[in-house]
Amino acid sequence: MTNEQQPHSNSGEHEASHERINVDTPRIYVASLSDYNNGRLYGVWLDADREPEDVHADIRAMLAASPEQDAEEFAIHDFGGFGEARIYEYDSIELVTRIARGITEHGLAFAAWASAQEGNEAALDQFDDAYLGHYESMEAYAEQLIDDLGYQRLLDESVPESLRPYARIDTEALARDMHLEGDLHFIPADDGGVWLFDGRI
Template identity: 50%
Template sequence: MNHEPHPPRDEPNQEPDHTPEHERLHYPPRIYVASLADYVDGRLHGTWLDAAREPAAVAADIQKMLARSPIPGAEEFAIHDFENFGYLRLGEYEQLDWVCAVARGIAEHGPAFSAWADVMDGNLDALAQFTDNYLGDYPSLSDYGAELLAGYGLDELLDRVVPESLHGYVKVDIDGYARNLELSGSVATYPHESGVWVFSG
């Protein structure tokens, strides 16, 4: 998609963070909105906007962009590009309420929110449930299962009830436990480059 070049800026820190903490983005999600009247006329007229704001503020900036169009009465626009929306892909005619809510969530909570928004697939009300459902970022679902079992005190229980001579023969099927968590709907996962985000089912 041809549009105005991105403004130059420093490269963000590329070192991955694999902890289950919310990872904040260094740059806010942005959208490139363009005048459809100009586009149909073979002209590029648009602007990059910070989307992590209230919809009314973004809409006002879009109207300013349309008012600067050389075509009188230009009223319609489309999203022709976007950046820093993580795993979510925006369509040209997404509702601003949805776009801004997602952008604000990503700016506050990091890329995991983009996965949540992708799963919610346009359900605006469900976006607010992210903090209640996000369980963390893990190298694998089995790592989450192991942490969960450790929290139940399973290792201490086995130490108490299993003779030391049998410890090497008694194993917990953590992988199977983790798979069952997902198959039963207790949790849901969203894979990314270095692991999975885990959400309650």
């Protein structure tokens, strides 16, 4: 199945919505490693959907107020509001804030995209080009694609009325093959649907 054989449609925006989904503000808990290594839990929760320099400033202030002298190192010990995206202990603040700002702007679809990129910060900028929308299922996208391209109408016009109940396009197999061959990426959403991304990007 080549890309030319399976064109992707961006019509039907009522189903493939790019609207922002209300989510909790992405936050991280940043801890002082000097305190942690000496048996003390000391850190601060910070809103992560800001510019990295602002988060770094808050981290420096937290370290400066540490009971430990010369506290300089930190690690991310917890996080929330990042959806499917995983945040690791020593991820850069630049990466974390980039993901957080994307979630605030685009909703949890961006979190799913970030999860699929596995820390590749440069690929995060391709979200707008790759994201094709949210659908109830893989099959729902295939059904809309067939309808948008006019294939269902052609089938109805070509098949005698008495045989139409038996003539159908296997949308389940179509969606599965597009996914397996890399044309599309379907990522499960928390509501039971799927986020859809162009696998060629």
